[in-house]
Amino acid sequence: MSFNCSNIVNDHSKTDNNKEHYRELISNGYFVISKLLDRSFLEDLKYVTSCLLDAQDEDAGRAQLSTGSMISVTENTLFAELVVYPRALEVLRNIGSICPRWSSGYIISKPPESPALFWHQDWWGWSDLSSYTPLPQQLFFMYYLVDTTPKNGCLRLLQGSHRKRHEMHDLVPDAHTDKLRRVVDPNHSAYQAIKDEIDVPVQAGDLVVGDSRLLHSAHSNISGSRRTVITLWYQPFYDLLSEGLRSAIGSPSRPPKWTPEVWEKLNLLGIIPAYEGNEEPTPWNRTPGRDLQ
Numbered sequence: 001m002s003f004n005c006s007n008i009v010n011d012h013s014k015t016d017n018n019k020e021h022y023r024e025l026i027s028n029g030y031f032v033i034s035k036l037l038d039r040s041f042l043e044d045l046k047y048v049t050s051c052l053l054d055a056q057d058e059d060a061g062r063a064q065l066s067t068g069s070m071i072s073v074t075e076n077t078l079f080a081e082l083v084v085y086p087r088a089l090e091v092l093r094n095i096g097s098i099c100p101r102w103s104s105g106y107i108i109s110k111p112p113e114s115p116a117l118f119w120h121q122d123w124w125g126w127s128d129l130s131s132y133t134p135l136p137q138q139l140f141f142m143y144y145l146v147d148t149t150p151k152n153g154c155l156r157l158l159q160g161s162h163r164k165r166h167e168m169h170d171l172v173p174d175a176h177t178d179k180l181r182r183v184v185d186p187n188h189s190a191y192q193a194i195k196d197e198i199d200v201p202v203q204a205g206d207l208v209v210g211d212s213r214l215l216h217s218a219h220s221n222i223s224g225s226r227r228t229v230i231t232l233w234y235q236p237f238y239d240l241l242s243e244g245l246r247s248a249i250g251s252p253s254r255p256p257k258w259t260p261e262v263w264e265k266l267n268l269l270g271i272i273p274a275y276e277g278n279e280e281p282t283p284w285n286r287t288p289g290r291d292l293q
């Protein structure tokens, strides 16, 4: 299996790079790795993703006008390969994650001429004290399948907001509401540009890794083409999480498109969380408490 401690890289130039990524993650809340995806895998992902997007009905699009599509990666087995893509697992190992777990993932595609994504952060365990410490509980791995710029909806973020309160935390405490998803009020502060925001334009096949507590959003897509990202969620330090958090993560449900053989392979790689204790799950809470200062 790939999370073998003996595989840890000891090439010194690489080690410096890895230290830098870890430092960026802890202090800024994210880092970018260019060209992580191999060309032919990228083409396969593009093809399968386009087929899934073409098959989506219009109601699904309206319900997620701000986000874009929200299609689970369990809709096609190709994405299971992405979950355990060796270069991605190496990225995890290099930031010190010995036995990470993966919990979910989505294809998020902004159609042509679509509005901005609302400002939000994705951490749901703010009732757990570890949420107010430097180490990330959960990471996003965002793979953009096309080149992105502010014109076609590139990612934008508030550096350091994973550990430091920003006024956006109070303006939009929990952004995951039906109203914001449907853009009922396009003038809502959740969609607006912020003085401190940083654009993260990338090239197709690049990877953006970030702390789930980081405030982020995406520009509107004013181009004539889709802008697609695949977001995967990992717990890099799963074994250090409180029992309540591990209980809340539980074990993923197994929708039928990923066959038992696929799940078995992922299980053998140790990447699927499986909580077997009796602790009450930490309640779902997406609003940071006053301890975030």
Ligand SMILES: O=C(O)CCC(=O)C(=O)O
Pocket (backbone or CB within 6 Å): 067, 108, 117, 122, 140, 153, 154, 155, 216, 217, 218, 229, 231
């Ligand atoms: O669409 C994007 O660029 C960002 C997606 C996002 O915010 C997320 O996956 O949490």
